[in-house]
Amino acid sequence: MLIDFGQHDSATCMDFIRKIARYNYLSPRLRHRNIVIMVPAMHLGIYSRTLNESFNNLPVSTTASVRSAQIGRLFMVTRLEKVLISLPLLVGVLRRARHLFLRIFRRAARSI
Numbered sequence: 001m002l003i004d005f006g007q008h009d010s011a012t013c014m015d016f017i018r019k020i021a022r023y024n025y026l027s028p029r030l031r032h033r034n035i036v037i038m039v040p041a042m043h044l045g046i047y048s049r050t051l052n053e054s055f056n057n058l059p060v061s062t063t064a065s066v067r068s069a070q071i072g073r074l075f076m077v078t079r080l081e082k083v084l085i086s087l088p089l090l091v092g093v094l095r096r097a098r099h100l101f102l103r104i105f106r107r108a109a110r111s112i
Contacts, residue, residue, distance in 0.1 A: 002085070003035065004038045005047065006040055013039075073105070
């Protein structure tokens with residue numbers, strides 16, 4: 001599921017994140033699904049902290065320098081997904097390239 005917060009008010013987006021987390025807690029339908037949330041780069045820290053607190057996935061950390069490489073990879077994967085979604089004519093070729101890219105990305109992530 002892809003959710004784009006680019007055009008919405010920040011308070012509305014924060015409320016929506018909390019509602020999705022509450023729904024995820026009460027109903028098992030979203031637990032085995034992938035949720036991709038696209039936000040403007042300047043609001044990434046605020047939204048990721050809200051997502052972390054709402055879903056309670058990771059320990060809260062105030063240092064951004066530790067996770068700067070992970071944030072860079074997140075931007076790269078998000079941009080790749082955005083390009084793949086916007087080009088429906090080259091789906092077959094791009095799907096193979098995406099699988100190859102994700103395989104290389106996963107191996108690099110395991111080695112770090």
